[in-house]
Ligand code: SF4
């Protein structure tokens with residue numbers, strides 16, 4: 717390759733790099749005009765006006781029928797409860813004690829089917845702007861557990877809640893055994 721051809725190739729290569737970088741340089745020089753990202757989760761896009769909102773439960777009205785959980789097409793409602801007695805960390809419902817009632821917003825479709833089937837009408841979806849409590853659930857989290865909402869405390873589901881659910885599970889088994897024994901003796 718001659719000297720002229722060599723420099724011609726070099727020139728063409730530089731031109732093609734500059735042409736390819738035109739878009740990048742444009743974004744680099746005007747970051748404010750062209751910025752399309754948000755500092756999520758610290759900054760969030762506002763939710764659409766017609767967003768159905770997130771769930772809340774009137775615990776004392778719940779009859780623990782599990783219909784909402786069975787209807788959910790993505791299986792994101794988890795309910796644990798007992799009708800055999802009182803649980804130390806339980807929440808009183810209409811005819812027993814609930815120890816867990818969570819919705820997994822990592823999976824929820826916001827289809828509203830769960831609230832429609834609830835016979836006593838105690839499960840609701842509420843627009844985010846109308847939430848009355850301060851500890852706002854904003855759908856963002858850095859852990860898998862963090863995208864679960866505890867409808868019993870109306871807050872994010874925590875590791876402590878998870879521990880309490882496990883304690884209640886053991887309690888429920890004991891209560892069921894006591895009930896069984898009493899039935900056999902009678
Ligand atoms: S809104 Fe739909 S997807 Fe979400 S918990 Fe209810 S039934 Fe399941």
Ligand code: SF4
Pocket residue numbers: 773777778779780781782783784785795833834835836837838839
């Ligand atoms: S359908 Fe209603 S009453 Fe039945 S478990 Fe769900 S919230 Fe409770």
